[in-house]
Amino acid sequence: GENVEQHPSTLSVQEGDSAVIKCTYSDSASNYFPWYKQELGKRPQLIIDIRSNVGEKKDQRIAVTLNKTAKHFSLHITETQPEDSAVYFCAATYSGGYQKVTFGTGTKLQVIP
Amino acid sequence: NAGVTQTPKFQVLKTGQSMTLQCAQDMNHEYMSWYRQDPGMGLRLIHYSVGAGITDQGEVPNGYNVSRSTTEDFPLRLLSAAPSQTSVYFCASSYGGPGDGYTFGSGTRLTVV
Numbered sequence: 001g002e003n004v005e006q007h008p009s010t011l012s013v014q015e016g017d018s019a020v021i022k023c024t025y026s027d028s029a030s031n032y033f034p035w036y037k038q039e040l041g042k043r044p045q046l047i048i049d050i051r052s053n054v055g056e057k058k059d060q061r062i063a064v065t066l067n068k069t070a071k072h073f074s075l076h077i078t079e080t081q082p083e084d085s086a087v088y089f090c091a092a093t094y095s096g097g098y099q100k101v102t103f104g105t106g107t108k109l110q111v112i113p
Numbered sequence: 114n115a116g117v118t119q120t121p122k123f124q125v126l127k128t129g130q131s132m133t134l135q136c137a138q139d140m141n142h143e144y145m146s147w148y149r150q151d152p153g154m155g156l157r158l159i160h161y162s163v164g165a166g167i168t169d170q171g172e173v174p175n176g177y178n179v180s181r182s183t184t185e186d187f188p189l190r191l192l193s194a195a196p197s198q199t200s201v202y203f204c205a206s207s208y209g210g211p212g213d214g215y216t217f218g219s220g221t222r223l224t225v226v
Contacts, residue, residue: 034214044156100172
């Protein structure tokens with residue numbers, strides 16, 4: 001089955017700096033890679049995703065990059081703000097059928113004002 | 114739309130008791146899943162369903178049962194609660210499958226004493 005590793009487990013940055021979270025996956029068949037943000041005490045929410053036919057995707061201050069050869073993908077947050085403080089989860093799955101979604105263990109991001 | 118609704122939000126059980134965690138969605142999503150979230154372990158898949166009448170096991174299915182008699186509802190049953198099942202449980206759904214991204218419920222915090 002798929003195995004997703006996520007690093008770092010915790011990350012502290014100064015407000016305005018950039019943050020990068022990295023994930024690696026094991027199953028070369030995986031082709032859909034979403035990222036979820038979970039604020040304290042709340043439900044995870046999808047913030048951005050990328051499919052294997054695309055190398056990079058941006059949405060305002062967040063971007064995701066994918067390297068299929070190396071089997072890793074990363075979340076980039078620029079100009080971080082205190083409201084970016086949360087736990088971020090990466091995930092991987094094959095979207096061509098009803099496959100299981102495997103999550104990383106999460107990264108707790110703290111943005112220091 | 115209410116989205117994904119989970120009940121109850123909090124529950125305390127004694128070891129050996131049984132209970133059902135409820136999950137309902139009003140978005141006509143075919144794909145529904147149950148996850149448990151434990152500190153440092155991310156989101157682990159318990160069971161999932163690709164449509165009414167079809168369920169399958171995830172990563173940590175032992176001690177849990179599911180059924181899917183309608184598209185809207187996907188209850189999770191704890192057969193004989195154990196302290197190891199103390200966790201936060203999330204129900205999630207997506208329209209066509211895992212490649213569509215999840216909508217999560219607000220979670221159930223379960224404590225087994």
